[in-house]
Amino acid sequence: MSDKTVIGLSRLIALQQQVDNLARNVANQNTTGFKREGIRFLEYLTDAKEADDIPSAPKRSLVAVTGYTDFSAGSLQLTGNSTDAAVLGDGFFVVRTSRGDRYTRNGAFTLDKQGRLVTLSGDLVLAANGTIKVPLTDVNLSIGTDGTISTARSIIGRLRVVKFDDPRSLVAEGTGLFASGSPPIELNAGSIRLATNALERSNVNSIREMSDLVAATRAYEQVANVVLKDGDPNELKTLAGEDL
Structure with missing residues (x-):
């Protein structure tokens, strides 16, 4: 040849x-x-x-x-949906999939029939202390700019948001999910900045x-x-x- x-x-x-x-x-x-x-x-x-x-x-x-x-960062799109959120600056939401915990910038969330906060694919959205479940009798769900999830009756929890020293180490798995071989850095409420009722575009x-x-x-x-x-x-x- x-x-x-x-x-x-x-x-x-x-x-x-x-x-x-x-x-x-x-x-x-x-x-x-x-x-x-x-x-x-x-x-x-x-x-x-x-x-x-x-x-x-x-x-x-x-x-x-x-x-x-x-x-x-992608541009923000206002949706008016109370369960939508976008991370401002560095950070990822954490979701639980069948393959384990994964990280995403896609904050298009919803409540399933059990009142759990999930992605549109059905993966559980994680809070700082576990999963997020909203009593079906509660109304007026909202997500605060610090990730706090509340209803008219009570505070439910706070979204778990993390970051990485080197995001380049993340492995893209499709559908906006990333895997990591190293543990993330947890962001506390004072470090989390979210845009609420909005999503981050690609x-x-x-x-x-x-x-x-x-x-x-x-x-x-x-x-x-x-x-x-x-x-x-x-x-x-x-x-x-x-x-x-």
Whole structure:
């Protein structure tokens, strides 16, 4: 297999990962609390003269190294829903899933038939001292800017909000949930800042992501054409599958 084909395949793998990542961001542009994901690339020089024929990568090859999450804040959307809340600044709500406790910026909550505060997916929303259950006879539920949950009759509890020394260590699991291998830092009532009756929108810039997606798709097609033209079809299918 020629150096040009190897360089082209390396380029294709990187571009395919970029296309998949951008498409995922675009698909989640309207997902509450979604955080844009990106890919970092390691660029290295190659001495192969044939690399000059590879579009957008003269004498260079790109290899995807790692993904990352952009934790910058999204804009706020007022909903008027008393069970909705958005974290201002650093912090995550804590929810209990079938896989264990997870962390999210999605504060679209509701009450289930048992009066428990849950996510729209049915996961339990955690308080500082456990789960949150509102007596079915209570009315006028509200969430305070410090996370305090109360009704017309009593104070129910306070939302558990946490942060991490390095949010980059969090692992995205989809649907706005993150897992962590290290314990979080608990925020006390004086450190919690919430916007109530509101939600945090995704931080995806749809125009930029769509533009980048179109550019990455075109680059992929250009490189694929060169690789298909110059590479051995059987070798390419073995190395790259049926995508080419």
